[in-house]
Amino acid sequence: MHIAYLRIFAPLRNRTFFSLSDLNLAIMDCFDVLNTTPMKGYELSREERFETGEKQFLKPLPDWDFIIKNETRAKVQRNYHVILGEDMHQYSVPYIYVGKEVKIIYDSVEVEIYLGLERIALHRRSISRNGYTTKEEHLPERHLRYKQTKGWNEEYFLRQGAKVGVNTQSVIKRLLERNRFPAQTYNACLGIFSLGKKYGNDRLEAACRRAMTAPATTYQIISNILKNNLDKSEVSEEEVSNIPKHENIRGKETYQ
Numbered sequence: 356m357h358i359a360y361l362r363i364f365a366p367l368r369n370r371t372f373f374s375l376s377d378l379n380l381a382i383m384d385c386f387d388v389l390n391t392t393p394m395k396g397y398e399l400s401r402e403e404r405f406e407t408g409e410k411q412f413l414k415p416l417p418d419w420d421f422i423i424k425n426e427t428r429a430k431v432q433r434n435y436h437v438i439l440g441e442d443m444h445q446y447s448v449p450y451i452y453v454g455k456e457v458k459i460i461y462d463s464v465e466v467e468i469y470l471g472l473e474r475i476a477l478h479r480r481s482i483s484r485n486g487y488t489t490k491e492e493h494l495p496e497r498h499l500r501y502k503q504t505k506g507w508n509e510e511y512f513l514r515q516g517a518k519v520g521v522n523t524q525s526v527i528k529r530l531l532e533r534n535r536f537p538a539q540t541y542n543a544c545l546g547i548f549s550l551g552k553k554y555g556n557d558r559l560e561a562a563c564r565r566a567m568t569a570p571a572t573t574y575q576i577i578s579n580i581l582k583n584n585l586d587k588s589e590v591s592e593e594e595v596s597n598i599p600k601h602e603n604i605r606g607k608e609t610y611q
Contacts, residue, residue, distance in 0.1 A: 362389040369465045373398055429454050435493060437468060443484045447493040448476040513542045519551055520560035529572045546574040554581045561586040 363385040372378040391403040397404065422537040429437040431452045436445035439459060448457065448468050458469045461480060466488075478488050509531050514526035526547065530540050551559040562580040566572045580586050 358389070422464065424462050427455060427459050428462075429459055431457060435495070435550055436487065436489070439466060442480075442482050444481050445487045446476065446478045447487075447489040449493050450495040512541070515548060516544075519548075519556045520563070522563040523547070523551075523556075523560050525567055526563040526572050526577065529567075533571075543574045547577060550574075550581055551580060557588050 363382060366385055367378075367381055369529060370381065372381065391400045393400050394404070399407075425441075427440065429439070431437055431448055431454060432445075433453055434445075435450040435453055436447050437457060437459060438445050446459075446466055446468065452470060452475060455470055457475070460467045460469065464480055465602075466476075466478045466480050467474055468478075476490070476493070478490075481488050512527050512531065513524055516527035527544055530543050533540065533555075547559070547563075550562070553564075558581060562577050562585070565580055565586055566577050569576060
């Protein structure tokens with residue numbers, strides 16, 4: 356550091372540069388002077404010492420680019436995912452580690468998740484903001500069963516909703532889109548279809564039409580509409596909310 360100050364910074368300290376490239380060229384000139392000047396006690400320059408004593412022992416540079424690794428820490432959430440804050444993207448880990456604090460080591464290609472010295476998950480990195488990367492082997496048994504049950508997927512529930520009516524299908528679509536991991540909403544979808552068996556599909560369709568005027572839709576809202584016979588009355592203009600959609604906002608039917 357002392358040599359760099361004397362041989363590079365000092366000669367350039369009073370000069371003015373108008374571009375980074377000009378500054379870099381001046382620094383390289385100083386390096387050339389430093390490396391070709393004989394060293395005290397050796398009678399050889401740094402460049403000569405390198406050529407005669409070190410160069411022969413060097414190995415070829417790797418064919419691939421050096422990848423910078425980054426490190427951060429996170430807590431495994433209840434949905435058995437961790438958030439990589441730089442991308443706001445979530446990656447799954449085995450569900451048994453829920454609540455544990457883990458270390459995330461990542462680069463432009465891969466995301467590794469460690470608990471202590473043990474790597475518990477490896478994913479290809481995604482820069483999809485607010486997205487999810489989930490491996491089936493990380494799912495708890497109840498969620499894996501959803502995935503393995505024949506025909507139980509987003510398309511299945513949307514088809515079932517369409518059989519009841521366009522409003523019911525819209526409610527199902529809203530529920531599926533509310534959670535980035537759709538299998539976690541399957542119970543709510545099944546619960547809504549069970550309301551059709553209890554009250555009849557015509558009333559369910561009417562309840563869903565009313566529920567779609569609310570900022571958010573849940574099983575409980577639709578159940579309350581049916582329980583209080585609100586599906587049998589027309590929706591007034593005052594009941595149509597101008598509040599933007601948000602999953603934490605509930606309609607007045609929730610408090611009936």
